[in-house]
Amino acid sequence: MSTTGEAGGAGRADHRLVPLYQELRRRGVSDFAEVVASFGFPPEEYEGCRTELIALGLIVPTSGTHAAQDELQDAAWVPDGNTVASVDPEIALLRAIDRERARLRKHLAEADRTYSTLETLTATLLRPGSLSGSDVTVEAITDYRRIQQALEDILDATQETSCSMYPTGPARQNPERILRRDRGKLDQGIRIRSLYRSQDAGVPEAAEVLHMRAELGVEVRVAPELPITMVIVDDQYALLPLRPDAPGEGAILAGGPLLVRGFLSLYEHCWHTATPFGDDIAPDRGGDGLSEQQRNALRMLADGMKDEKIARHLGVSLRTVSRLISEVMQELGATSRFEAGVRALRLGWLD
Numbered sequence: 001m002s003t004t005g006e007a008g009g010a011g012r013a014d015h016r017l018v019p020l021y022q023e024l025r026r027r028g029v030s031d032f033a034e035v036v037a038s039f040g041f042p043p044e045e046y047e048g049c050r051t052e053l054i055a056l057g058l059i060v061p062t063s064g065t066h067a068a069q070d071e072l073q074d075a076a077w078v079p080d081g082n083t084v085a086s087v088d089p090e091i092a093l094l095r096a097i098d099r100e101r102a103r104l105r106k107h108l109a110e111a112d113r114t115y116s117t118l119e120t121l122t123a124t125l126l127r128p129g130s131l132s133g134s135d136v137t138v139e140a141i142t143d144y145r146r147i148q149q150a151l152e153d154i155l156d157a158t159q160e161t162s163c164s165m166y167p168t169g170p171a172r173q174n175p176e177r178i179l180r181r182d183r184g185k186l187d188q189g190i191r192i193r194s195l196y197r198s199q200d201a202g203v204p205e206a207a208e209v210l211h212m213r214a215e216l217g218v219e220v221r222v223a224p225e226l227p228i229t230m231v232i233v234d235d236q237y238a239l240l241p242l243r244p245d246a247p248g249e250g251a252i253l254a255g256g257p258l259l260v261r262g263f264l265s266l267y268e269h270c271w272h273t274a275t276p277f278g279d280d281i282a283p284d285r286g287g288d289g290l291s292e293q294q295r296n297a298l299r300m301l302a303d304g305m306k307d308e309k310i311a312r313h314l315g316v317s318l319r320t321v322s323r324l325i326s327e328v329m330q331e332l333g334a335t336s337r338f339e340a341g342v343r344a345l346r347l348g349w350l351d
Contacts, residue, residue, distance in 0.1 A: 016041070020049060021058055024086040029062060033082045050084075057092035059084040136259045140242055142250035147239075150253050154237040155181065158190050160320060162233050163267050165195035167226040168247070170209040179212055186217050189316060191291065195267075195274055198222040210277055219291065221274035230267060238263040272330065290331060290349070297324040302341040302350055 016039070023035055036046050053059045062085040141147050155162060162185065170178075185192055194213065200206040201222050214220045229247055231239045235257045242250035254260055290298065293314065300310045311321045325337065332347075334340035344350050 017049065017052060021053060021086070024053075024059060024084065027086070029083065029085045031082045032059070032084045053084075057095050058087055058089065060087060135256045137253075137255035138259070139253040139255075140250060141253060142242070147251045150251070151231060151239055154231070154233045154239060154253075155185075157237070158185060158233050160234050160323060161191040161193070162231070163193045163195075163264070163271075164231045165226045165229065165267065165270060167197060167229055169196060169200040169203070169206050175209050175212070178209070179216065182213055182216050182218050189293070189320075191219070191293075192217075193219045193221075193271065195226055195270055196220065196222050196277070197226055198224050198275070201277060214277060217291070220277040221271060222277045223270060223274035226270060227266070230263060232260060232264055232267055235260050235264060268330075290328065294324050294328050294331075295349070297321060298328050298340070298344055299350055301325060301328075301337060302344065 020035065020039055020041075023038070024030060024032075027035070032050055033046060036049055041049065050059075054061070062083055139150075141150060182192060196206070196210060201210060210220050210222075228244045229241055236255060238252075238254040238260045240252055240254070240263065241247040242252055254263065293316075296314060297310055300313060305313070307318055307321045307325075311318050314321070314324075316324075325340075328344075329335070329337070329340045332340050332343045334343055
């Protein structure tokens, strides 16, 4: 019967509580069991109704007679088992709001303490600029569990785009986990690109994973050969095998733009020589090979909008706009923004 949640708040109230509460309001102070019985509720629903209304703050246990002052002072007074007093709904609502405010203040205080503790603990571990600066870091990892954790960590840190290539295909990947992660990142506006071998598209199980990713909006391409397993996040992190000829021996986690951009150049070469996969089923891609976000940026660019205005229209940062336009120019083989607009117009991409 009760619809209250774990925190004591109420969910959707049972419609039968409304007339019951109205009768309790009419009586003011009454025997709860007697009122419930008058509505013909089964005995087993008595406690559920009572708990629900108390949780909502609409009734409070009380006594049939007023308590003496000395009884209240020495805590000798206790409410009757069945007698309750009704509470004005506006008062109940204000009390509920106060309780929620107190709960939120408590959670904010706990979050603030956690943040301060983490800040203190990590202050000596993080180098200045280690997340966005030019420091170069290289870590060799041989423990498989640590490799998986490193992969999860860098993917969770994605801000703009993630790139991956899998010469071994998706056979070793967990499809449910991949799709759940893809969906979350795409919802955040993050661009996801993934390269597979052409032969994987001919394997039903592997092709199904590629199709599902493409349907979500992941940019998937295939190539006859791929040089190395690689995952790149923004221009900050790259995860690749310790030995390309023996990928099972371990991995290298590289950090810092100066180092990662070299791997990104290799990825871009493989990407632009690969063939788009699944354009016929991906809902947010056209025959031009551009994502919907790239197409919108291209249209605004052709209309003469400045980067700042494009960023406001798309709800993204200036850095993202710069990246989108750079990707569009690469896709068109253009060396300038003007040339990109002209070529897109000629190809009918702006229709």
